[in-house]
Amino acid sequence: MNRAAFTNYLNNYLRPNGAHLTPLAIATRLRKADEAEAVLGHSLDVAVTTDPQMRADLLALRRNNAHEKRYGQMQNALRKYYHMTHGHLFPRLRDV
Helix, strand or coil: CCHHHHHHHHHHCECCCCCECCHHHHHHHHHHHHHHHHHHCCCHHHHCCCHHHHHHHHHHHHHHCCCCCCHHHHHHHHHHHHHHHHCCCCCCHHHC
């Protein structure tokens, strides 16, 4: 993961209500991105290379923590990283 670029992206990210993310929200997304890399066993740069890889990794995160329901936070970080890399949002799994 390119931490500097991702941090810069998160600092400039606007939520749907037009507000910036708080420093705590940014730190949380960075921590969850690190957790996602640990669970997946590869960098987020690999995870966002292709749409099929992204879909497979989102599903892998869900399977890994399905009982704890913490996978959504890691998926959120991965989706933000995809948006930073590709300039558009990845579709929801239910829409693919």
